[in-house]
Amino acid sequence: SALSFPLSGTDETPGVITMKLGDLVVVFNATPDRQSQRLTEPGAGAYRLHPVQAAGADRVVRTATYTKSTGTFEVPGRTVAVFTR
Template sequence: QHWPLLAPLLANPALRPDPAQIAACRAGFLELLRIRRSTPLFRLRTAEQVRRAVRFFNTGPDQIAGLIVMQLHDPAATQDMLGQVVVLFNATPAPIQFCDPAFGGAELWLHPVQQASADARLRMAAFSQADGCFGVPGRTTAVFVGASRPV
């Protein structure tokens, strides 16, 4: 039903990705697969597990447009396990800083796969434990992980 809109875009040579863009897209996708494989909270199996584990921040009338903040939490995780994951989806072209006192004092770090990302911009994503603030570059999905801690 959308073919009349898409056909001219697909035919436009200016919109055709070059080999470097294709390789970067492939590398980013493979990084996401490695994150999923290495992070059990991304492999919840039932709706009930999802209801218990997932919480969203940046909601309500004061929310930052273009930003989704999702937390996955496993209170049963042992000390050496990653019991908390916070994912920030920044759909805007500009960097965003998101602060929530609920994350103040939390021990979170950029997922190790993303710390070694081929995308230098992604490696700039950061978390400040002191004030619970995340910094996420534009058009970036950043995954932060840490020990289990109720928020």
């Protein structure tokens, strides 16, 4: 599985890094605000917050979401969220 940064360059949101590795998408949001990151690649599939984070004690990260119909990941401010297929 190749490591990629699909929203880097001109599509980049300042303060946010979106990283893809195999079946994982990791969104690093260093901004104070909730941010949306949209991946438009074909066959992106369904993602969900990684089970470790979904069952963890951090209530903030548990509010991170993925909307399949738009390919949009939403991550709270100052949060790193890991999504898996």
